[in-house]
Amino acid sequence: MDVMVEILKRARMLDEKVLSYLEGGEPDKLVKAVRHYPEAGGKRLRPVLAMVVADAISGDSEKVLPLACSLEIIHNFTLIHDDVMDDDPMRRGRPAVHALFDMPTAIIAGDAMFARAFEVLAMTEVPHGRMRELFTLVAHTVWEIAEGQQLDIDFENSDTVTVDRYLNMIEKKTAVLFACAAKGAAIVSSGTEDQERMMWEYARLLGLGFQIWDDILGITADQEKLGKPVGSDIRNGKRTMIVLHALENADAERRELLLSILGREDASDEEIAMAIQTLDYVGSIGFARERALEYADRAIECLECLDDSESKDLLRELVVYSVKRDL
């Protein structure tokens, strides 16, 4: 099974559906801003995850589509606001919403998408009496994403971030929306209580593993695969799990060396190589890799609550992909 082929097959099925929920309204500028990121395509991992979980539980991936699309719309709204806050001019190879239009339009477009996401969520056919629960799940997830975004921003100016606090931050900023997609799909598909709990945990661990692997690739992948210069995470001074582990565990001399290179835009390629060597020597890259693989193993164990099916296989392959991929 080529997991990327399977994901993209489903992602392309979702494209039209997601965009169909983002039609209508005024003025044109707002509607264009709202559709700008969703029109760029992408892997649509969150709604695909919801579809595959629903299929694995009930054999029906149709009923979960409104929920799935609402989560994709929420994801895109958080990207718009993230880009405003970071003043990132580009996203997915296209201008960011605030760069293409303006800052107020980007803020409003994000808010409007959040509102529309709940309108779409309300179209989901939910087993008797569980509407309230599904709404609470999604709303609370967005609250946690906001917490994660705020923690992430605060970390940039903090010297006291630990590996555990970092994990809490990426769990909120990234993993909970995966978890919400999988648990929400279990609710909509009338899964058992055990399946709901296990799907949440599966996707939470998947999200954590995915993010940590991202951090590893940011250090070790070559420029061609990464799409950005080697060492840019180091030059940006990004406090990833790897860096945090090294700062906690390196001896004084290596710690000083790292701190003298981290966050220096003008660091030379030799300095970058030295920083990477140091991260490796301290065992921080290995630490992150082990942690990602541990999450992956635990995620796969969560799948035991599902009957065998192609969708279950895909959920397993998705984990393997998330911590083995080289881009």
Next chain:
Amino acid sequence: MDVMVEILKRARMLDEKVLSYLEGGEPDKLVKAVRHYPEAGGKRLRPVLAMVVADAISGDSEKVLPLACSLEIIHNFTLIHDDVMDDDPMRRGRPAVHALFDMPTAIIAGDAMFARAFEVLAMTEVPHGRMRELFTLVAHTVWEIAEGQQLDIDFENSDTVTVDRYLNMIEKKTAVLFACAAKGAAIVSSGTEDQERMMWEYARLLGLGFQIWDDILGITADQEKLGKPVGSDIRNGKRTMIVLHALENADAERRELLLSILGREDASDEEIAMAIQTLDYVGSIGFARERALEYADRAIECLECLDDSESKDLLRELVVYSVKRDL
């Protein structure tokens, strides 16, 4: 009946309740940012309206409290984002959220409040099978508020705004949230279909009248009552209904005169007086006043669907207040 006393009595009852829904979470900075505007008090017109409508329909204003508080939280979230977009440093005599903290925190705090509002909304006890409808009502209302905000921003750089387009803008930016509060209260209170429709229309007209009266006060009220210098709406070039009517209806000479003063920060007090005289001469202030009073009359007619009660009286007085108040 002193309508302001009645409103404030209910508003102070809501204070604690609203803030109780904004507790918990991390980091502290985010929680402080989220509570900053709600802690400043205010008239809490939207939740008070929901309480009074609920009481007028069912004699019970308790059950509507989660819905009422969620709308107050939504209102405050839109204020935070509005202040970021306009870069207004102050709100209710205190620093704006983005001024007290920073722009990213203000954006995230608004998003977080929107999420929390839906968590609170989900706590509302709703008549059987109508949860979905209530969610759709609130979510669609926020979508329309976003449309109103975008239209408002676009109008600042447009020469083709008409009175009708202005009314559409203020309906979305302001009136729909009033309407949502009143209709939502009718749904929660098991009102009749007629009452639901009439409460929506009542509050929509109330909101329109309120906003138009605000525009009139912005031109005619004296400095002490207005809390800002006379003529500041004119110096800011604000395209209110009055100004739009004048630009549509004045002869060429008076139109030129108005355009030469509108939006000029350095306009003298004599020029401001001349502009106001012109608005009056063209009949634009009278036009706005008549329109506000017409909306008020129609709003009061909508109350016929309610049995007599003190709450019904208060709803009537609220209309009278909204278009007679001098601050």
